[in-house]
Amino acid sequence: MPELPEVEVTKRGIENYLTGHAITEVYFDNKSLREPFSPDLMNLEGSKVKSVTRRAKYIVIETNKGYLLIHLGMTGHLRVLPKDSPLANHDHFYLSTDDDKSIIYNDIRRFGMVLYYPLTSSPYDNFPLKELGPEPFSSEFNVEYLLLKLSKLKKSIKQAIMDNAIVVGIGNIYASEILFRCRINPKRIANSITKSEAQAIIENARKILSESIEKGGTTIRDFSGADGKLGYFVQNLYVYGHEGEQCKVCGTKIEKIVQGQRSTFYCPCCQK
Structure with a gap:
């Protein structure tokens, strides 16, 4: 999608x-x-x-x-x-x-x-x-806001940042990538996230989304831009779609689990 x-x-x-x-x-x-x-x-x-x-x-x-x-x-x-x-x-x-x-x-x-x-x-x-919740690039999406929203949630942090009522636009691919860069295990309960981790989620969300926009998005199967060109941010994915491959950071095999009927990819060593 x-x-x-x-x-x-x-x-x-x-x-x-x-x-x-x-x-x-x-x-x-x-x-x-x-x-x-x-x-x-x-x-x-x-x-x-x-x-x-x-x-x-x-x-x-x-x-x-x-x-x-x-x-x-x-x-x-x-x-x-x-x-x-x-x-x-x-x-x-x-x-x-x-x-x-x-x-x-x-x-x-x-x-x-x-x-x-x-x-x-x-x-x-x-x-x-x-x-809908705030845009990830907006000033409304800040540490105080995110911590308040997460403090009420007992679902996983992966599912939380994909919730459009909390922040919009972060789908399955980017949620996995954001949590990897933050070194946060996607199975962590949302209300356990610390202030520094919340700040890292915000910063990495903005950074990864910006990088993907600059590279024309991510083409896994069907996506192409209005000019017909494919997005090539797929080359920058660390964990999504890399089940069984070695982590580019530590060499541990990337694992895949299912959360909320969606596939989640993560490194069990980097994301503890």
């Missing part, structure tokens, strides 16, 4: 093709994503795009006729092509602009979302955005 870096890379890849441009055509097929396409999406035809932003793993396109909220789901991606380019398999939605470009949404498994919100109902004031 695309996580914060992949969604940020996608947002940056489409914003210059949309911001300040008029939407001349909206297309969607009859195959539902996580939620069916709304006929109200057609209201965006003739609108002018004011901004393209990211909140958590969502892309928000603001126009003078309403908002478009996009979630990439498990296998979704956006790409920019010349207008009237032939559609590929699993292309379910596109916007065309006055710049003769089309921004096309492709999703093999159809777990993503493309939702319309009228000007009178901003997506930021509605579910799912309204219930």
